Amino acid sequence: MTKNMLVSYQSISKRFGGVQALDDVSFSIRKGDIHGLIGENGAGKSTLIKITGGIYRRDHGQILWEGRPLEVNSPPEAERCGISIVHQEIPLCGNLTVAQNVFLGRLITNRFGQPKWDEMEERTVELFRQLGQSIDPRVRVGTLSVALKQLTAIVQAFNRTAKFLIMDEPTSALTPGEVETLFEVLRRLQAEGSTIMIVSHILSELMEITDRVTVLRNGRHVQTLDTRDTTVEQLVHMMVGDVPLPTPKQSTTVQDEVVLRVRGLNQNRLRLKDISFDLYRQEILGLAGIQGAGRTELATTLFGVHQPDSGTIELEGTPVTIKNPRQAIEHGIGYLTEDRRNLGVFWDMSVWQNAGAAIIDDLTSYGTVLDRQRIEAMASRSIQDLQIKTSGLHQTIRYLSGGNQQKVLLARWLNVKPRILILDEPTRGVDVGAKAEIRKVIQELVDQGISVIVISSDLEELLAMSDRVLVMANGSIKGEFLAKDATFDKIMALAVQK
Amino acid sequence: MKQLLGSLRFRREIGVLIAFLVLCLFFTVVTNTFLTVPNILNILRQVSITGLIVMFMTMIIISTDIDLSVGSIFAAVGMIVAIFFQNGMNIWFASLLGLFAGAGFGLINGLVTVKGGLPPFIVTLGTQMIYRGFALVISGGAPASVRLPESFYNVTGARTFFNLPVPALWFVAVTLIAGFILHKTSYGFKVYATGGNEEAARLSGINTDRIRITNFVLIGVASALASIIQMAYLRGVTPTAGQGMELTAIASTVIGGTSMFGGVGTIGGAFIGTLFMGVVRNGLVLMGTNAYLIDLIIGIVLISAVWFSTFSTREKR
Numbered sequence: 001m002t003k004n005m006l007v008s009y010q011s012i013s014k015r016f017g018g019v020q021a022l023d024d025v026s027f028s029i030r031k032g033d034i035h036g037l038i039g040e041n042g043a044g045k046s047t048l049i050k051i052t053g054g055i056y057r058r059d060h061g062q063i064l065w066e067g068r069p070l071e072v073n074s075p076p077e078a079e080r081c082g083i084s085i086v087h088q089e090i091p092l093c094g095n096l097t098v099a100q101n102v103f104l105g106r107l108i109t110n111r112f113g114q115p116k117w118d119e120m121e122e123r124t125v126e127l128f129r130q131l132g133q134s135i136d137p138r139v140r141v142g143t144l145s146v147a148l149k150q151l152t153a154i155v156q157a158f159n160r161t162a163k164f165l166i167m168d169e170p171t172s173a174l175t176p177g178e179v180e181t182l183f184e185v186l187r188r189l190q191a192e193g194s195t196i197m198i199v200s201h202i203l204s205e206l207m208e209i210t211d212r213v214t215v216l217r218n219g220r221h222v223q224t225l226d227t228r229d230t231t232v233e234q235l236v237h238m239m240v241g242d243v244p245l246p247t248p249k250q251s252t253t254v255q256d257e258v259v260l261r262v263r264g265l266n267q268n269r270l271r272l273k274d275i276s277f278d279l280y281r282q283e284i285l286g287l288a289g290i291q292g293a294g295r296t297e298l299a300t301t302l303f304g305v306h307q308p309d310s311g312t313i314e315l316e317g318t319p320v321t322i323k324n325p326r327q328a329i330e331h332g333i334g335y336l337t338e339d340r341r342n343l344g345v346f347w348d349m350s351v352w353q354n355a356g357a358a359i360i361d362d363l364t365s366y367g368t369v370l371d372r373q374r375i376e377a378m379a380s381r382s383i384q385d386l387q388i389k390t391s392g393l394h395q396t397i398r399y400l401s402g403g404n405q406q407k408v409l410l411a412r413w414l415n416v417k418p419r420i421l422i423l424d425e426p427t428r429g430v431d432v433g434a435k436a437e438i439r440k441v442i443q444e445l446v447d448q449g450i451s452v453i454v455i456s457s458d459l460e461e462l463l464a465m466s467d468r469v470l471v472m473a474n475g476s477i478k479g480e481f482l483a484k485d486a487t488f489d490k491i492m493a494l495a496v497q498k
Numbered sequence: 499m500k501q502l503l504g505s506l507r508f509r510r511e512i513g514v515l516i517a518f519l520v521l522c523l524f525f526t527v528v529t530n531t532f533l534t535v536p537n538i539l540n541i542l543r544q545v546s547i548t549g550l551i552v553m554f555m556t557m558i559i560i561s562t563d564i565d566l567s568v569g570s571i572f573a574a575v576g577m578i579v580a581i582f583f584q585n586g587m588n589i590w591f592a593s594l595l596g597l598f599a600g601a602g603f604g605l606i607n608g609l610v611t612v613k614g615g616l617p618p619f620i621v622t623l624g625t626q627m628i629y630r631g632f633a634l635v636i637s638g639g640a641p642a643s644v645r646l647p648e649s650f651y652n653v654t655g656a657r658t659f660f661n662l663p664v665p666a667l668w669f670v671a672v673t674l675i676a677g678f679i680l681h682k683t684s685y686g687f688k689v690y691a692t693g694g695n696e697e698a699a700r701l702s703g704i705n706t707d708r709i710r711i712t713n714f715v716l717i718g719v720a721s722a723l724a725s726i727i728q729m730a731y732l733r734g735v736t737p738t739a740g741q742g743m744e745l746t747a748i749a750s751t752v753i754g755g756t757s758m759f760g761g762v763g764t765i766g767g768a769f770i771g772t773l774f775m776g777v778v779r780n781g782l783v784l785m786g787t788n789a790y791l792i793d794l795i796i797g798i799v800l801i802s803a804v805w806f807s808t809f810s811t812r813e814k815r
Contacts, residue, residue, distance in 0.1 A: 305701070329703040343701055346694040348761045357691055357702040360684045368683045412702065 006031040006164060006195045007052070007070075011061035014047050016399045017391060020219050021047040024061070027214050027224040029164075034186060034196045036206040036227065039216035040239055040403065040431030045199050048216070049166055053085045054078040082163030086170055090153040094142025099124040101141050102156050127155045130185060133178075145292050150174065154182070158189070165189070167198045169429060171205055175290050183209050201431060203232045215239055240433045254467050255281035258317075259451045260420055262302070265311030270297040271475040275311065279420065279453060282446050286466030286483070287455045289495050294475035295455045296338055299422045303335040304328040315419075329358060332419035336409055336426055338455070344409045345397055352379035352393040355411040382411035387437060403434035410438065414445070421445065422453045427461060439465055459488055471495050511755045511767035517806050518774050521799075525781035532784055539663055543731075545776035546669035548746050549769075550724040552754075553676035554717035555747040556768040560680075561693040561713055562760030563611065566622040568747060569740030570629035571603045571721040572728075576735035577633045579726060580642040589650045597722045603629055604718020608711030626744070633737040641736035644729060655730030665727050672720065677765035689713065693760030750775045753803045774803065 008028040014021045022044045029035045039045050050056040052063065054072035063070040065081065072078040078085075092101050099121040107115045108123075121137040128135040133151060141152055150170065157165055171179045186196055186209060200206055206213060207227060215222040215238040222238045260279040266272060272294055279285050287295045301308055304322035312319055315331055322328045328335070337343040346354055356363050356378055363378060365371045379393035386407040390400055397405055406426070413421060423442065427435040442465065446452055456462045462469060469486050471479045471494040478494040525532040551568050558565055575596045582592035607625055611618045646655075657663050680686035691699040692706045699706050721740075729735045754771025756763025778799050782792050 303701075325701050326703040326705060335701065337698075337701060342695075343697050346691055346698060346761070348694050349690060353687065353690070357687075357699070357704070360687050360691075360704075364684050368685065370682055370684060370687065 004030050005064070006066060008064040008067075009048070009061070010064065012048065012051065012058050012063070013060040014044075014051060014056060014058050017395070019389075019391065019399060022051075022058075023219040025216065025219070025221045026061075027221055029195060029197060030212065031195055032190060032193055033211040034190055034198060034209055036210035036213035037197055037199045037216070038201070038203065038206065038213060038235060038239060039222075040433045043216040043239070043431070044219040045216060046168065046402070047219075049085060049168055049197075049199065052078070052166065053083060079160060079162075083166065084157040084160050084162030084164070085166045085168065086150075086153050086157050087168050090149055092141045092149055092153060092156075095140065097138050097140055098135055098144075098152055099137035101152055102127065102137075102159050104156065106160070123159075124155070127158055130158075130188070133181065151178070158185075163194060165194060165196045167196065169200055170198065171200060171202060179205065201429070203235055206235075207232060217241065236432060239431070254283045257281045259283075259315070260302075261312075261314040261317075263312045263314075265298075265301070265313070266309045267297065267301050267306055268309050270294065270301065270306060272297055272301060272308075273474075273476040275477055277470055277477060277480075279451050281451055282449060283468065284442065284446055284452045284454060284466045286462040286469040287453060287472060288459060288462055288469050288491050289472035290457075293472040293495065295472050296424055297475070298472070299335060299424050299453065299455060302328070303333060303422060329416055329418075332417075334358070334413035334416045334418035334421045336413050336421070336423045338424035338428065340402070340406060340409060340429075345405055347396075347398050349397060350394045351383070351388065351390050351397055351400070351408055352376075354397045354408045355379060355382045355415060358412050359415045378415060382408070382415065385414070386411050386441060403430045406430055407434065407438070410441065414441075418450060420451050420453070422455075424455045425457065426454065427456065427458065435461070459491060511764060511770060513806055514753055514755055514767065514774065514803060515770055517803050518770055518777070521774070521777055521781070525777065525784065529781065529784040532781055536661075537780070537784070539661065539666065541773070541776045541780045542666035542669070543663035544780065545772050546663070546665040547724045547728050548743055548750065548775075549669045549772040550672050550720050550727075551717065551743065551747045552750045552768050552772045553673055553765055554713070554720040555744075556751045556754065556756050556763050556765060557676065557680055557686075557689055558713045558717055559693075559748070559751055559756050559758065560760055560763045561689045561710055562696070563618040563710055563713060564622065564748070565604075565607060565714060565717050566619065566744045567603070567607060567626040567629055568717060568721045569743035570626045570633065571600055571718055572725045572740035572743060573735075573737050574603065574629045574633040574636075575600050575722040576725040576729050576739060577637045577642065577737055579729060580644050580735045581636060583644055583646075584642060589644075589646055593650075593726050596726055597719055600718040600720075600722025600725070601715050602718070603721075604715040605711065607718070608714030611714065612707045612710045630737075637737040639737060641734055643734035646730055646733065651730055654727050655733075665731055668723070668727055672723070673765060673769050676768075680765050685709070685712075690761060693762075695761070746775060749800050753800065 005028040010026050012022050012025045025044065025048065037045050037048070047056060051058050054074045054077050057073065070081065072081060072083070093104065096104070099117065102124045103120045108120050109115055124137040125135065128151070135148070141149060144152065154170065170182060174182060190196060198206065198210065210227045212224060213227050213230065213235065214224040215235060217239060257280065258278045259281050263276045265275040275298060287298070289295050297306070300306055302313065304324045304327055307323070313322065314320065320331060322331065325335070346357065352375055356375065361367065363371055363374045376393065382388065383390060383393065388407045388411070389404050397408060400408065410426065426442070427438055430438065442452055442454070454462065454465055463483050463486055466483045469481045469483055469491065470477050471491050473495050481490065531537055555565065555568070578599050579592045579596040582595060583589050603625070607622055610616060611621045654664060658667070680689060688699070688704050688709045691702065691704055692709045696706050725740070728739070750771040751763070751768055752758065752771070753774050754763070754767035754769070756767065778796055779792065782795060787795065
């Protein structure tokens with residue numbers, strides 16, 4: 001039995017402060033399988049991966065690697081064993097070229113120790129060709145799109161001839177075409193004898209690619225089963241337990257009054273061209289489009305991070321110039337970033353500090369002295385309203401799961417009491433349960449009179465949430481639909497326009 | 499709840515506190531003069547001048563900046579105040595001008611660093627030489643002695659009730675003020691936010707430029723205050739005073755648990771770090787250590803202390 005197993009987890013437990021991240025988890029991964037690992041955020045997937053990769057140490061239990069106990073205490077040790085991880089948030093050296101990143105730590109050198117760049121560049125091009133992609137190996141990684149960065153990280157792992165490749169949300173930043181290509185390559189690797197564990201929230205993809213699936217919930221192992229013996233509905237049920245699934249949007253609250261009017265907005269450096277649209281009071285306006293369509297750029301320009309080169313922005317009929325985020329906040333605009341890791345979270349700070357960052361001056365008496373009562377009131381309201389799972393308001397945010405971190409950031413913007421809230425990928429990397437909760441909170445906000453712009457790459461979700469959808473491509477708006485009239489086909493047809 | 503907050507805040511400093519106590523115990527055992535009231539008051543006075551600066555060095559390092567020019571501001575302000583005073587100006591007014599000069603020097607550091615988008619290490623390395631040069635030029639390179647009025651001396655350089663040195667009282671008072679600013683005000687919050695993730699802070703509407711510049715101004719004022727107190731105590735100033743002061747201040751800050759990567763550190767830790775540096779030097783002198791050996795030993799102690807504090811409080815993985 002264990003002979004066929006590449007990796008066996010036996011009673012793995014791990015605790016962070018007051019949070020039991022993994023609790024007695026046991027399951028095995030067959031040699032040569034593509035194995036899916038699913039669960040809500042906070043279910044323990046990331047922790048399990050990090051233990052496998054030597055980033056964390058387990059508290060209890062053991063891992064068997066081809067039947068023998070595996071002891072890895074650092075990522076390089078894991079790599080020497082043949083374990084390669086492509087993380088959700090990719091550590092690449094932006095100042096180095098694609099080829100240099102792919103061959104990082106394992107340069108090909110001549111007899112005198114000089115790197116043979118030509119050869120490495122050729123090999124890089126070849127590796128990318130296997131993925132069905134073409135690339136200039138001399139381009140600096142920092143200048144690449146998110147999708148190409150991720151691809152570079154995947155190629156880096158391929159190049160390390162991993163026996164066991166772990167992919168943490170590999171498809172979240174890829175277009176459907178790129179996902180197909182990736183899956184082809186994974187199957188090719190599988191045919192050559194590699195074993196792959198893939199973590200994803202997109203269950204339909206996992207149904208397509210995996211042989212077996214393991215479900216975790218709240219740090220516990222729920223079940224490991226053959227993919228062909230199950231359905232998406234069954235898996236969702238195992239992930240969330242007995243929670244009702246979100247229902248599509250029914251009520252509509254949209255008023256006639258225009259809250260935000262944008263006309264002829266251009267931003268040359270960000271390639272935004274002639275953007276014009278209206279946002280109505282109590283409307284949820286969806287922005288659809290593929291990666292690089294300019295949606296985040298539009299959002300950050302409205303939020304004052306960038307200055308438009310031309311065009312007008314009117315708030316409730318008054319033309320405004322927004323020079324920086326502070327002014328945007330003063331005008332009642334909030335912006336939840338898509339880049340939680342780099343632009344959102346204060347890692348060494350607590351839950352309350354993260355939730356209160358945008359209103360810190362209001363949490364004081366005399367305008368300067370922090371007021372414990374106001375802080376505690378704000379924090380407990382945020383924790384309660386958003387059902388944030390934390391051991392307390394002083395818990396360092398680092399130790400929360402991704403979904404709970406996202407809720408804290410959402411709380412930061414709710415505390416601003418905005419008139420207009422721009423949500424950039426509010427449910428990216430967030431599990432089904434937390435997704436439903438976040439969507440519910442957004443609907444409640446709208447019921448209370450706020451207008452919302454939502455950017456999401458999950459079309460299904462976008463249509464379920466929005467009253468109206470704008471489709472962007474190449475920095476301009478290509479079309480507009482009422483959500484009830486829109487279909488995937490119509491939207492994608494516009495989104496892939498040049 | 500209050501206790502929880504306190505314990506979290508000081509967790510990083512526990513290691514260094516233990517090391518500090520062990521060190522004190524060691525010197526108490528090997529010398530018979532270390533644990534005496536006069537010696538402890540002496541240590542307090544010795545560390546007080548640099549200690550004033552350490553508090554704001556901590557703040558500036560938390561916001562991921564650094565100021566290498568504090569020793570030169572210290573010298574330049576001392577010369578400015580002394581020259582005004584020698585030319586007949588009221589010492590109180592001259593000191594006030596000195597504080598403004600310190601703020602001005604800090605403002606220059608801040609504006610050039612933040613608005614010019616330059617690395618603070620380089621900018622303040624440059625102004626370190628500029629301000630030092632300024633002190634040398636206005637003094638002609640010569641020290642100046644000052645005969646201060648009693649009333650001024652009494653609140654700056656003298657000893658007061660229970661023979662307490664006044665500079666030490668200033669040190670304790672400024673520590674409390676800095677602690678209040680950093681831990682109890684929204685300004686302090688913004689310092690941590692700026693150092694923890696400047697982009698996220700900007701997106702949260704925090705004017706990070708203003709925070710960073712203010713930090714430079716604060717440390718400039720602290721350096722000026724330290725200079726005026728030192729002048730009163732020594733009854734004179736020299737244009738070469740304060741050389742290497744920035745390094746002592748940074749060392750004390752880091753021993754106190756502040757991260758050079760920003761976002762992490764406390765005034766409580768900085769206070770312990772300051773005393774730590776003072777105790778090591780004082781204890782070694784009392785032991786009759788060869789004067790040439792002292793710096794060598796302090797260097798080893800510095801690294802050991804930081805290693806010990808990070809080792810003992812390192813996140814369990």
